[in-house]
Amino acid sequence: MSFSIPQTNPGANYRAHRSLIDAAVLRAMEGGWYILGEQESAFEREFATWLGVEHVVGVGSGTDALEIALRACGVAPGEGVVTVSHTAVATVAAIERAGAVPLLADIDPSRYTLSPACAGEVIVAARERGIRVSAIVPVHLYGQMADMPAIMELAGRYDLHVVEDCAQAHGAALNGRMAGTWGDAAAFSFYPTKNLGALGDGGAVATANAAVPERVRLLREYGWRERYVSSVPGMNSRLDELQAAILRVKLPHLHDENARRRAIAxxxxxxxxxxxxxLPFSADGAEHVYHQYVVRTPRRDEFREVLRSAGVGTLVHYPMPVHMQPAYHNRLALYSSMDATERAAREVVSLPMFPELSNEEAEYVAQSVRVAAHGGVS
Ligand SMILES: Cc1ncc(COP(=O)(O)O)c(C=O)c1O
Known part of the structure; x- marks a missing residue:
C-alpha cells in the first residue's frame, strides 16, 4: 500500500466535523448579521470558560491579537519588548506594529522557547543603552509552554508586562496551569492549521486583567465606544460570525484532539x-499539546528528501530566524548570542501531526523516519 501523508491537514479536520460546521455556517449566514454578533460573543464566553480565564475578546488574527494585547497593556511606542527570534515572524512583526522595539533573546535548546537567563541578559544590556524595557512575549512554541515560573519571576524583578503568544498552545499547561492564564494577557491564533483552527483568519486576546478587555474592544473597532464615535485611534480587527460559528463547533473537541496529538507523539x-x-523534550510538569512534533538532524535536506520519496510530508518551523530575515537583519540590534536559535533553524524538522492521522499512518511515518534517519538504508 502506498501512502501520501501531508505534514498538516486542516481539510481533514473540517471533514471530521463537516455536518455540524455546515449547519452552523448556514445558520450564521441566515442570521443576517455577519460581524461581531451572537456567534462571536458566545464564542468569547465559551473559550473563556474553556481556558478558565475571565475575559476573551475575538479579533481578526493572532498577529492582531498580539499587537492589540501589547497596546491594551499599555506598552508605548519606543519601549523594548523581549521575545525570541525562533518563532513565526508574526510575533516580532506585531511588536513593531505596536510601535515597540523587539529585543530578541536566545532559546533554551531543548525546549525551543525563550531562555529566561538570556532574556535577563538582554534586559540588562538594553537598559544600559537607555531603552525602557516594558514587556516580555514568551512564545509557547510547538505546543509546549515556555518556562513561565522563571519568566514571571523576571517580569516581577523588572516590572514588565507579560503577553503570552499562545498561537501554538491551545490547551497546553505547565504545573496544572493553562497557557494564556499566566501573564497580563495572551494572544491566540485560529489560523486553520492551529490546534483550534477556523476556516479563515481569526484570533483572540485572553486576560484576567479587568482593564484590558475594554481597551481591546476599543482598539479592534476604530476606537469606538459608541458607534461612529472614535474615542481613541483604533483599527479594524474583528472575528467574523462565520469563523466564530465554526470555532464553536470545534471547541468542544479540542481536549480530545489534543489527546489524539499526544497519542501520535x-x-x-x-x-x-x-x-x-x-526527539522533542517535554519539561517536568508540562502538558504538551504537540501543535508540532519536531525532531532535529544535522542532515536535514537529505532526511526530508528520503521522507518525501516515501510519501511523508515534512515542514521546517522555522528555517530562518527573524534576526536573519531580510526585513530585519539590518535593523534589529542584538544583545545576546543566537547560537541555540541559529542551530535550531538549521536542524529542526516537523513530522506529520494532526488529529486525523490514523494509527497505521503514524506507524508508517515512524518506520519511514527511522529509515531516513539512517541515511535511507533500512
Ligand atoms: C507563534 C505564532 N505567533 C503568532 C502567529 C500569528 O497568527 P496569525 O497567523 O493568526 O496572524 C502565529 C501563526 O501563524 C504563530 O505560530
Whole structure:
C-alpha cells in the first residue's frame, strides 16, 4: 500500500466535523448579521470558560491579537519588548506594529522557547543603552509552554508586562496551569492549521486583567465606544460570525484532539527512541499539546528528501530566524548570542501531526523516519 501523508491537514479536520460546521455556517449566514454578533460573543464566553480565564475578546488574527494585547497593556511606542527570534515572524512583526522595539533573546535548546537567563541578559544590556524595557512575549512554541515560573519571576524583578503568544498552545499547561492564564494577557491564533483552527483568519486576546478587555474592544473597532464615535485611534480587527460559528463547533473537541496529538507523539517517541534523531523534550510538569512534533538532524535536506520519496510530508518551523530575515537583519540590534536559535533553524524538522492521522499512518511515518534517519538504508 502506498501512502501520501501531508505534514498538516486542516481539510481533514473540517471533514471530521463537516455536518455540524455546515449547519452552523448556514445558520450564521441566515442570521443576517455577519460581524461581531451572537456567534462571536458566545464564542468569547465559551473559550473563556474553556481556558478558565475571565475575559476573551475575538479579533481578526493572532498577529492582531498580539499587537492589540501589547497596546491594551499599555506598552508605548519606543519601549523594548523581549521575545525570541525562533518563532513565526508574526510575533516580532506585531511588536513593531505596536510601535515597540523587539529585543530578541536566545532559546533554551531543548525546549525551543525563550531562555529566561538570556532574556535577563538582554534586559540588562538594553537598559544600559537607555531603552525602557516594558514587556516580555514568551512564545509557547510547538505546543509546549515556555518556562513561565522563571519568566514571571523576571517580569516581577523588572516590572514588565507579560503577553503570552499562545498561537501554538491551545490547551497546553505547565504545573496544572493553562497557557494564556499566566501573564497580563495572551494572544491566540485560529489560523486553520492551529490546534483550534477556523476556516479563515481569526484570533483572540485572553486576560484576567479587568482593564484590558475594554481597551481591546476599543482598539479592534476604530476606537469606538459608541458607534461612529472614535474615542481613541483604533483599527479594524474583528472575528467574523462565520469563523466564530465554526470555532464553536470545534471547541468542544479540542481536549480530545489534543489527546489524539499526544497519542501520535507517543507512537513517534516509542518507535524513534534510539534513532540518530533528537526527539522533542517535554519539561517536568508540562502538558504538551504537540501543535508540532519536531525532531532535529544535522542532515536535514537529505532526511526530508528520503521522507518525501516515501510519501511523508515534512515542514521546517522555522528555517530562518527573524534576526536573519531580510526585513530585519539590518535593523534589529542584538544583545545576546543566537547560537541555540541559529542551530535550531538549521536542524529542526516537523513530522506529520494532526488529529486525523490514523494509527497505521503514524506507524508508517515512524518506520519511514527511522529509515531516513539512517541515511535511507533500512
Ligand atoms: C507563534 C505564532 N505567533 C503568532 C502567529 C500569528 O497568527 P496569525 O497567523 O493568526 O496572524 C502565529 C501563526 O501563524 C504563530 O505560530
Amino acid at each position: 507517543d507512537t513517534y517517541n516509542q518507535r524513534l527512541a534510539g534513532s540518530a534523531l533528537d
